[in-house]
Amino acid sequence: MTNVKYPQPSDLPAALRDALRKINSRAEAHVDPIGIATPLLHAQMAWLAHPQELGEAIADFSMKMWNLQVHSWLRALGQPSPDVEKPHPDDARFTDPMWTDFATWDIVKEWYLTFTHHAQNMLYETPGLANKERRRAAFWWRKSLNALAPTNFFWTNPVAQRKALETRGESLIRGMRNFLADLEAGNVRLTNPNDFHVGKNLAITPGKVVFRNRMLEVIHYVPTQARVHTMPVVIVTPWINKFYILDLTPKKSMIKYLLDQGLDVYITSWKNPTDEYRGVTFDDYLLEGIDRIVQIARELSGADKVNAVGYCIGGAALATYMAWANLRWGEQNMPVASATFLATLVDYHHPGDIEVFLDPGTVDWLIRSMEEKGYLDGSEMAASFRLLRSNSLIWHYVVHGYLYGETPPPFDVLYWNMDTTRMPAVMHGWYLREFYLENKLIRPDALNVAGKPISLERIIQPVYAVAAEDDHIAPWRQAFRIANAVEGDKRFVLSSSGHIFGIVNPVVQPPKREFRTGSASRLDTPESWKGKATEHVGSWWPDWMDWLKPMSGTLRLAPKVDSKDYPALGDAPGTYVLEP
Known part of the structure; x- marks a missing residue:
């Protein structure tokens, strides 16, 4: 297969690169001031400009999808099957045994992890994109996927449903109270501010x-x-x-x-x-x-x-x-x-x-x-x-405070x-x-x-x-x-x-x-x-x-x-x- 050399940003004249950089910077400042959409758009364009690498990534994803489908069939039939995708070591969202012991929830977890991990890997390996731009694209896509995790929603979180049944709905009532208190405070609170007072139980060294x-x-x-x-x-x-x-x-x-x-x-x-x-x-x-x-x-x-x-x-x-x-x-x-x-x-x-x-x-x-x-x-x-650190400093408190009460x-x-x-x-x-x-x-x-x-x-x-x-x-x-x-x-x-x-x-x-x-x-x-x-x-x-x-x-x-x-x-x- 003939290797085709696609144009790279470095191939452009220096003056044109500088002009495009200034235009891009101004556009970001007005339309996308903190740079969320722009790096993701750049990543998409970079993949489209590299069809060979894109084809390889799609083939890799197709193989993962096949393995995931087989895993889902086996679990649905009550047969054991090793995980297709494991959570990262610092990912504590799926530690409850329900995410592994019950086939339905295991399949939900595996589909989510497989898709998110593959998408993240593709963004980190985007061809023809500067390292900083890769990291920015991967960061914002990861934040979006973290927000969409099944753990964050009652109907896709078996632990929240179990707690609601065990407490006869009391956990949901407490969760609503926590939500309203955070809404009034204008923030997802990490701890109860009434538990501490500077000069009384903090900063008390004479x-x-x-x-x-x-x-x-x-x-x-x-x-x-x-x-x-x-x-x-x-x-x-x-x-x-x-x-x-x-x-x-x-x-x-x-x-x-x-x-x-x-x-x-x-x-x-x-x-x-x-x-x-x-x-x-x-x-x-x-x-x-x-x-x-x-x-x-x-x-x-x-x-x-x-x-x-x-x-x-x-x-x-x-x-x-x-x-x-x-x-x-x-x-x-x-x-x-x-x-x-x-x-x-x-x-x-x-x-x-x-x-x-x-x-x-x-x-x-x-x-x-x-x-x-x-x-x-x-x-x-x-x-x-x-x-x-959105999972540990935002979504953890949303899940435990609002869904678990x-x-x-x-x-x-x-x-x-x-x-x-x-x-x-x-x-x-x-x-x-x-x-x-x-x-x-x-x-x-x-x-x-x-x-x-x-x-x-x-x-x-x-x-x-x-x-x-x-x-x-x-x-x-x-x-x-x-x-x-x-x-x-x-x-x-x-x-x-x-x-x-x-x-x-x-x-x-x-x-x-x-x-x-x-x-x-x-x-x-x-x-x-x-x-x-x-x-x-x-x-x-x-x-x-x-x-x-x-x-x-x-x-x-x-x-x-x-x-x-x-x-x-x-x-x-x-x-x-x-x-x-």
């Missing part, structure tokens, strides 16, 4: 607000040890959601753990911006936020330097600040002695599943939307992140997840463009911050970086890139679990998680580092203390929480964290 400006409250915690290390720890939290993810209950609190280790701890509690904050910039977060808390910790503790910790976007901001501060003050006067980065990206080339929302057309549309309101609403961002159990992390914050329009637009689209943070001197071109190579201080193996927001291989970017000595840690539980990882018995540790150089790749890293069972927190304490100075009597220059303005957790 401390004082010692400073407040338009950007943040600085919380200084009461030491739990009579003697503490002279160099304080300053934690830069994300301004996406609120700081108390690191101070949930006492058993889960990273802050309490640090205090019990004899460390002097300060943390940022960011203001939840309103439309009046529309003009706030990334520079404002650095200068009025990070730099301010660093200077306050130095003055209150009497130490020349601090050990800094940054989590998620707080880590990216900390890396930006350190590159700027090393240039601004030089090595000797640099106020940060070491940095710990938790689930932090500094290279946004492959930023994980969030990439499906980020292209020039979508960002332009989002910026225009933010300009109208002055901010990005937290519920919009939360919906985007939940959509990344179950009340979600109290879960502090999920309550925190619902306690959203807003993003100032100018800052967030700049962040999306400069970090995600242009990827300037990783490029030497490409990013101007507070009047200076910064380079991560100027960070010569020791670095402890933690990533999580199942993190879909800051993928660990991409998070590892910080080891290739900074100059100082580096220790990299790979924890099990995801973006939250890989970090909120207290010491418990028996151990729940594992981690790998090892030094990292600028020449290492994620795979080469992993091949030589040491495996451990349990929490990485003690390993962190072994690294951090020797750099934290000698022990001294615990200092007062406030001072004449920084009097206590109120008790922790402060007032900003309570603002809706």
